[in-house]
Amino acid sequence: xxxxxxxxxxxxxxxxxxxxxxxxxxxxxxxxxxxxxxxxxxxxxxxxxxxxxxxxxxxxxxxxxxxxxxxxxxxxxxxxxxxxxxxxxxxxxxxxxxxxxxxxxxxxxxxxxxxxxxxxxxxxxxxxxxxxxxxxxxxxxxxxxxxxxxxxxxxxxxxxxxxxxxxxxxxxxxxxxxxxxxxxxxxxxxxxxxxxxxxxxxxxxxxxxxxxxxxxxxxxxxxxxxxxxxxxxxxxxxxxxxxxxxxxxxxxxxxxxxxxxxxxxxxxxxxxxxxxxxxxxxxxxxxxxxxxxxxxxxxxxxxxxxxxxxxxxxxxxxxxxxxxxxxxxxxxxxxxxxxxxxxxxxxxxxxxxxxxxxxxxxxxxxxxxxxxxxxxxxxxxxxxxxxxxxxxxxxxxxxxxxxxxxxxxxxxxxxxxxxxxxxxxxxxxxxxxxxxxxxxxxxxxxxxxxxxxxxxxxxxxxxxxxxxxxxxxxxxxxxxxxxxxxxxxxxxxxxxxxxxxxxxxxxxxxxxxxxxxxxxxxxxxxxxxxxxxxxxxxxxxxxxxxxxxxxxxxxxxxx
Amino acid sequence: xxxxxxxxxxxxxxxxxxxxxxxxxxxxxxxxxxxxxxxxxxxxxxxxxxxxxxxxxxxxxxxxxxxxxxxxxxxxxxxxxxxxxxxxxxxxxxxxxxxxxxxxxxxxxxxxxxxxxxxxxxxxxxxxxxxxxxxxxxxxxxxxxxxxxxxxxxxxxxxxxxxxxxxxxxxxxxxxxxxxxxxxxxxxxxxxxxxxxxxxxxxxxxxxxxxxxxxxxxxxxxxxxxxxxxxxxxxxxxxxxxxxxxxxxxxxxxxxxxxxxxxxxxxxxxxxxxxxxxxxxxxxxxxxxxxxxxxxxxxxxxxxxxxxxxxxxxxxxxxxxxxxxxxxxxxxxxxxxxx
Numbered sequence: 001x002x003x004x005x006x007x008x009x010x011x012x013x014x015x016x017x018x019x020x021x022x023x024x025x026x027x028x029x030x031x032x033x034x035x036x037x038x039x040x041x042x043x044x045x046x047x048x049x050x051x052x053x054x055x056x057x058x059x060x061x062x063x064x065x066x067x068x069x070x071x072x073x074x075x076x077x078x079x080x081x082x083x084x085x086x087x088x089x090x091x092x093x094x095x096x097x098x099x100x101x102x103x104x105x106x107x108x109x110x111x112x113x114x115x116x117x118x119x120x121x122x123x124x125x126x127x128x129x130x131x132x133x134x135x136x137x138x139x140x141x142x143x144x145x146x147x148x149x150x151x152x153x154x155x156x157x158x159x160x161x162x163x164x165x166x167x168x169x170x171x172x173x174x175x176x177x178x179x180x181x182x183x184x185x186x187x188x189x190x191x192x193x194x195x196x197x198x199x200x201x202x203x204x205x206x207x208x209x210x211x212x213x214x215x216x217x218x219x220x221x222x223x224x225x226x227x228x229x230x231x232x233x234x235x236x237x238x239x240x241x242x243x244x245x246x247x248x249x250x251x252x253x254x255x256x257x258x259x260x261x262x263x264x265x266x267x268x269x270x271x272x273x274x275x276x277x278x279x280x281x282x283x284x285x286x287x288x289x290x291x292x293x294x295x296x297x298x299x300x301x302x303x304x305x306x307x308x309x310x311x312x313x314x315x316x317x318x319x320x321x322x323x324x325x326x327x328x329x330x331x332x333x334x335x336x337x338x339x340x341x342x343x344x345x346x347x348x349x350x351x352x353x354x355x356x357x358x359x360x361x362x363x364x365x366x367x368x369x370x371x372x373x374x375x376x377x378x379x380x381x382x383x384x385x386x387x388x389x390x391x392x393x394x395x396x397x398x399x400x401x402x403x404x405x406x407x408x409x410x411x412x413x414x415x416x417x418x419x420x421x422x423x424x425x426x427x428x429x430x431x432x433x434x435x436x437x438x439x440x441x442x443x444x445x446x447x448x449x450x451x452x453x454x455x456x457x458x459x460x461x462x463x464x465x466x467x468x469x470x471x472x473x474x475x476x477x478x479x480x481x482x483x484x485x486x487x488x489x490x491x492x493x494x495x496x497x498x499x500x501x502x503x504x505x506x507x508x509x510x511x512x513x514x515x516x517x518x519x520x521x522x523x524x525x526x527x528x529x530x531x532x533x534x535x536x537x538x539x540x541x542x543x544x545x546x547x548x549x550x551x552x553x554x555x556x557x558x559x
Numbered sequence: 560x561x562x563x564x565x566x567x568x569x570x571x572x573x574x575x576x577x578x579x580x581x582x583x584x585x586x587x588x589x590x591x592x593x594x595x596x597x598x599x600x601x602x603x604x605x606x607x608x609x610x611x612x613x614x615x616x617x618x619x620x621x622x623x624x625x626x627x628x629x630x631x632x633x634x635x636x637x638x639x640x641x642x643x644x645x646x647x648x649x650x651x652x653x654x655x656x657x658x659x660x661x662x663x664x665x666x667x668x669x670x671x672x673x674x675x676x677x678x679x680x681x682x683x684x685x686x687x688x689x690x691x692x693x694x695x696x697x698x699x700x701x702x703x704x705x706x707x708x709x710x711x712x713x714x715x716x717x718x719x720x721x722x723x724x725x726x727x728x729x730x731x732x733x734x735x736x737x738x739x740x741x742x743x744x745x746x747x748x749x750x751x752x753x754x755x756x757x758x759x760x761x762x763x764x765x766x767x768x769x770x771x772x773x774x775x776x777x778x779x780x781x782x783x784x785x786x787x788x789x790x791x792x793x794x795x796x797x798x799x800x801x802x803x804x805x806x807x808x809x810x811x812x813x814x815x816x817x818x819x820x821x822x823x824x825x826x827x828x829x830x831x832x833x834x835x836x837x838x839x840x841x842x843x844x845x846x847x848x849x850x851x852x853x854x855x856x857x858x859x860x861x862x863x864x865x866x867x868x869x870x871x872x873x874x875x876x877x878x879x880x881x882x883x884x885x886x887x888x889x890x891x892x893x894x895x896x897x898x
Contacts, residue, residue, distance in 0.1 A: 044731075046731055052643050054643075054644035055644070062601065138613065141609060141613040142613075143613055143614070211645075219638055219647065241643065242655075242657075242737065242845055243729045244728075247731070247732075265732065269726060269727075270843065270852075271841065271843065274725065274726055274840075274843050277717065277718055277726075278843070280718050281717045281721060281724070281725040402856070434590065435590070436595070437591045437595040437596040437599075438590045438595075438858070440591070441591070441598075442595055445602060445604050445607060446604060455600065473603065475604055477604075
């Protein structure tokens with residue numbers, strides 16, 4: 001009998017084991033943060049990243065998750081003023097173009113060294129440019145050198161025109177860069193993360209260029225995975241892939257104002273809801289791109305929601321290839337009058353979004369305030385359709401599933417609003433939805449769609465980065481090569497970009513913008529949406545960047 | 560016996576070969592692909608074509624397949640394009656496999672620790688309150704979507720009560736030595752007690768969520784099996800001989816009732832892996848299941864191929880081991896095979 005009772009107690013203990021375990025473990029629950037006081041040095045910050053970085057060599061990267069990390073480790077010749085898209089001196093203190101705008105002389109900051117002790121000088125800068133230009137094999141594909149191809153064009157010996165010609169180290173602190181032609185994008189384009197200056201010694205030691213195509217993809221070098229070496233305020237400590245954590249430490253030898261944090265940690269949490277919950281539980285101190293649907297609840301919970309200035313564009317793309325009605329400018333103007341952008345912005349898009357009139361934000365050069373603005377006017381839209389002889393024009397309206405983008409936080413909501421507007425103006429709309437990476441982009445890019453939702457986030461402050469990207473090559477998603485003005489538009493864009501005089505160039509861009517709206521209308525600008533980031537109230541000193549290029553050096557965590 | 564084993568292994572190879580063809584064709588028949596996932600809205604027709612060529616996706620599918628098989632035979636399963644771009648897919652799988660194993664084993668252990676005593680006691684007092692609680696509990700375990708259960712547990716225990724971390728495998732900043740890739744075990748081996756306890760705290764919630772699947776099945780099998788055994792003659796004989804309850808329970812009832820339970824645990828592999836996909840996603844657990852989920856989202860063919868083929872192999876192998884052990888235990892099966 002006694003034995004039975006004991007056994008019974010044991011059984012109960014066994015059943016209660018799980019509960020007891022949880023309680024005992026909770027007894028040692030503690031926050032993962034230890035920190036210094038407000039504004040003072042010390043402590044660590046854990047920031048939730050939305051995905052794993054591809055590697056730590058920014059030249060071989062094109063994704064924001066990689067750049068978020070590398071921006072803290074490296075610096076470029078040219079940086080960005082915090083909170084703006086304007087450039088500022090970084091590793092170069094100033095720069096001067098020659099008369100024809102093809103030769104640029106950069107004066108470098110003195111007393112700077114890389115994390116491995118290698119001095120930063122003119123030779124190091126040229127070693128970087130030469131490395132970029134001399135890429136071959138896998139290193140010379142868009143999968144790896146996307147930003148070089150987009151900005152400089154070809155590589156040495158591949159027969160494609162390249163913006164880069166040569167780099168000369170005049171002395172320790174003077175670099176001469178020779179370009180093949182003038183472009184208005186230079187030197188602003190050097191503010192992009194990919195063009196960060198890396199230690200030539202470390203790159204050689206760890207064979208940075210040893211990236212090879214293997215099977216369906218490519219394998220990165222020891223440098224890119226374990227030994228990234230820059231001049232930035234943080235040094236690379238480790239990437240614990242098994243735990244999804246990237247650890248950086250303060251660079252004690254930094255040439256500028258040293259970072260306040262002892263440690264900066266990026267924790268990979270792929271699931272958006274899981275990131276939000278990790279912040280609420282205090283496991284992380286902040287994360288990027290909270291869903292607009294969560295903005296209010298995050299603010300109510302006392303978190304610091306930082307809304308960036310929008311530096312993107314959402315447009316309704318028009319492919320004229322497969323629908324003769326869309327080749328008629330009046331039909332395209334009818335589309336523009338039919339869409340109520342104001343209501344769409346206020347009802348579907350997050351706080352801080354703005355209706356767009358042109359294909360880029362007002363802060364970018366060459367903006368034409370006086371370009372035609374197609375007011376919301378369904379009656380006018382109907383009238384234009386009637387005049388064109390395409391009453392009840394049948395259009396396919398494409399929208400993507402399984403994606404949110406900063407300019408398109410709610411594809412289905414945006415689609416619904418536009419569909420309603422078009423139908424109210426007399427269009428017959430056939431919806432087409434496809435997964436973003438499951439057919440949508442493939443078909444939109446080869447001009448299979450008719451009307452489609454897409455957009456762009458700017459890389460740097462330049463009109464060419466927006467409209468040059470969209471229309472600079474007539475073989476594009478809008479099929480402008482099929483329009484009488486497609487080639488002409490591409491030529492005008494090239495001419496504007498190579499105009500040396502600022503005022504003259506901006507006038508040309510303004511004129512292109514006017515024509516884009518009044519005469520061409522290859523797509524309809526819809527809106528600029530602000531992406532946000534969110535941090536715990538203890539996090540001070542983080543300045544939101546419209547280009548999502550936040551710097552963590554001035555950030556502190558109060559206890 | 561040997562011939563039987565060889566035949567089964569050959570069958571396994573055939574299954575894998577057929578699966579690899581079907582999987583390869585199916586992945587590439589899906590619309591879209593790694594190029595869209597990699598370039599997103601930044602791809603022009605030109606850069607996309609160039610990247611397709613670089614990844615070998617512009618070649619006819621049968622050539623792609625033969626290249627894949629050729630490389631796979633030399634141990635190269637391609638490199639990840641989406642989950643961890645640039646990392647060899649097999650390396651990624653091997654790195655993440657211990658995480659999934661740790662989670663699955665912990666889930667099985669939790670399930671066994673709870674389900675066997677409960678199943679036994681429920682059978683002993685059939686129709687009693689414990690029996691009813693167990694049956695209802697196992698019904699909930701089987702029917703509740705694991706995704707929802709994981710969220711619920713996390714919401715209650717992590718966010719509301721702050722007892723346990725919301726995700727990950729270890730707190731950042733903990734200085735831990737990696738030995739086996741099983742974090743709790745590593746902490747114990749290296750005597751880094753803080754790291755071991757911290758990993759255990761991270762492991763508990765996802766393991767609890769995942770254990771709901773095997774718990775339900777093991778509880779029901781244990782209960783049914785104990786009920787069967789208790790009606791057997793030898794148990795009645797043991798009772799009439801005046802043996803203590805404990806001896807009857809341990810030597811006669813549990814020992815015989817556990818055989819089907821052991822088999823069941825082996826057959827839970829597939830269910831655990833599918834459960835791990837969701838559990839790992841919710842808890843940011845860097846395992847194979849999470850790689851599968853991200854791989855689908857980003858159309859990472861090499862990773863999907865490695866993970867799915869490895870999972871199929873594991874499933875078939877476990878089945879094979881179960882069958883072979885039966886053949887060892889039960890001579891009738893061997894005789895049947897010879898016939």
